[in-house]
Amino acid sequence: MRVAISGAGVAGPAFAYWMGRTGHDVTLIECAPSFRAGGYVIDFWGLGYRIAEKMGIEAPIRAKGYEVESLRVVGADGRTRARLQVAGIRRATDGRYTSLPRGDLAATIFHTVENDIETIYSDSIVGIEERHDGVGLTFASASPRDFDLLIGADGLHSAVRQLTFGPDSMCTRYLGCQVAACVVDGYRPREELVYATYNLPGRQIGRFALNDDRTLFLFIFHAEEPDVPVGLDACKARLHNEFADAGWESPQILAALDEVDDLYFDLVSQVRLDRWSTERVALIGDAAACVSLLAGEGTGLALVEAYVLAGEMHRAPDDLRRAFDGYEARLRRFIEEKQNRASKFISFFAARTRPGIWLRNLGLQAMNIPLVGDLALNRALRDDIELPDYAI
Numbered sequence: 001m002r003v004a005i006s007g008a009g010v011a012g013p014a015f016a017y018w019m020g021r022t023g024h025d026v027t028l029i030e031c032a033p034s035f036r037a038g039g040y041v042i043d044f045w046g047l048g049y050r051i052a053e054k055m056g057i058e059a060p061i062r063a064k065g066y067e068v069e070s071l072r073v074v075g076a077d078g079r080t081r082a083r084l085q086v087a088g089i090r091r092a093t094d095g096r097y098t099s100l101p102r103g104d105l106a107a108t109i110f111h112t113v114e115n116d117i118e119t120i121y122s123d124s125i126v127g128i129e130e131r132h133d134g135v136g137l138t139f140a141s142a143s144p145r146d147f148d149l150l151i152g153a154d155g156l157h158s159a160v161r162q163l164t165f166g167p168d169s170m171c172t173r174y175l176g177c178q179v180a181a182c183v184v185d186g187y188r189p190r191e192e193l194v195y196a197t198y199n200l201p202g203r204q205i206g207r208f209a210l211n212d213d214r215t216l217f218l219f220i221f222h223a224e225e226p227d228v229p230v231g232l233d234a235c236k237a238r239l240h241n242e243f244a245d246a247g248w249e250s251p252q253i254l255a256a257l258d259e260v261d262d263l264y265f266d267l268v269s270q271v272r273l274d275r276w277s278t279e280r281v282a283l284i285g286d287a288a289a290c291v292s293l294l295a296g297e298g299t300g301l302a303l304v305e306a307y308v309l310a311g312e313m314h315r316a317p318d319d320l321r322r323a324f325d326g327y328e329a330r331l332r333r334f335i336e337e338k339q340n341r342a343s344k345f346i347s348f349f350a351a352r353t354r355p356g357i358w359l360r361n362l363g364l365q366a367m368n369i370p371l372v373g374d375l376a377l378n379r380a381l382r383d384d385i386e387l388p389d390y391a392i
């Protein structure tokens with residue numbers, strides 16, 4: 001089949017990999033001008049990690065990963081209020097756990113296919129005409145083309161989803177928080193392999209020291225309205241507004257923020273759809289069922305969805321409907337459960353009251369207690385699903 005995939009993030013290249021294994025021709029369409037490595041740091045673990053092992057990319061992922069030692073919660077004076085040792089998480093995940101920039105994970109997957117597929121940058125699908133025997137695509141720049149199948153792997157604000165299932169307002173559920181992330185050079189202080197985080201009611205700043213003397217900052221704050229500012233300056237101004245009087249290192253962090261020209265800023269939302277496919281279009285990754293950063297597993301789940309969709313297509317080579325139904329039947333409840341759990345986790349990220357922050361810190365600290373912590377982490381991190389071996 002001629003398969004068009006919109007989005008060269010995590011899910012898109014992963015699906016391209018499995019399509020290549022099963023003998024299909026892939027065209028990947030990415031709106032960015034080139035492949036974007038780096039970016040915010042994600043924790044990578046769970047079932048998705050096992051899929052990465054199947055793909056033979058565990059070693060390069062580990063090579064790019066940071067073996068984080070602890071999460072340190074600080075007070076306004078910078079002193080430790082609570083600490084979670086990551087060793088417990090490693091035990092709960094059999095050591096299948098690392099942290100790396102999202103774009104580096106995506107690039108590692110992309111390198112497995114880049115020489116075997118067509119990749120179009122700086123373009124986007126603007127029209128989809130589904131027919132019984134194929135799908136006609138029109139692009140912002142390129143000439144129209146026909147494919148047998150279209151996969152939307154273009155993230156939380158997927159263009160394919162909007163063109164096929166309706167606007168974001170119909171498909172996404174805002175969780176009441178906004179998130180921003182940026183990377184700066186030369187910030188001090190540095191704490192190697194420690195994620196330092198500072199909370200005020202409804203607000204959190206995190207910092208993590210990256211290689212090459214860079215530092216990642218993550219801002220999360222409660223906001224009633226889902227109104228993301230437009231443009232870099234407006235986003236910076238918003239963060240200044242939210243964090244100007246926050247305490248801890250916020251003055252120097254905001255000064256460092258002023259120097260960046262690349263800032264991620266978005267709503268914390270989930271994608272909730274009744275179906276992930278139509279006749280010739282299927283969604284994977286955040287486009288289908290974004291769990292949000294609160295789940296800490298969106299990349300792994302994107303890999304799972306890519307694998308299962310490709311596997312179901314392999315099992316029903318002449319029957320896309322059956323393959324799509326198989327894909328959804330196998331994963332829908334599992335993913336919805338992840339989404340439900342993630343929604344409840346909001347009080348961990350952006351506790352709204354001081355007692356809430358205090359309780360959260362207590363809970364974090366308790367995770368270090370042998371047995372108690374292991375039990376809780378095993379429960380929180382387990383994936384309640386068995387995937388078939390599709391032999392692809």
Ligand SMILES: Cc1cc2nc3c(=O)[nH]c(=O)nc-3n(C[C@H](O)[C@H](O)[C@H](O)COP(=O)(O)OP(=O)(O)OC[C@H]3O[C@@H](n4cnc5c(N)ncnc54)[C@H](O)[C@@H]3O)c2cc1C
Pocket residue numbers: 006007008009010011012029030031032040041042043044102123124125153154155156157158159160179181218284285286287291292293295296297298299300301302
């Ligand atoms: C701050 C933050 C922290 C997170 N932390 C974690 C974590 O710890 N662990 C974890 O597993 N997950 C985490 N996540 C979630 C994770 O990043 C996503 O779930 C994951 O990246 C989803 O992969 P994807 O391929 O579906 O989408 P993406 O990785 O978002 O990729 C989508 C791709 O599509 C492209 N695109 C967008 N629109 C178009 C278009 N119109 N045409 C063509 N291309 C387009 C984009 O440029 C991008 O390359 C976090 C998310 C955020 C925001």
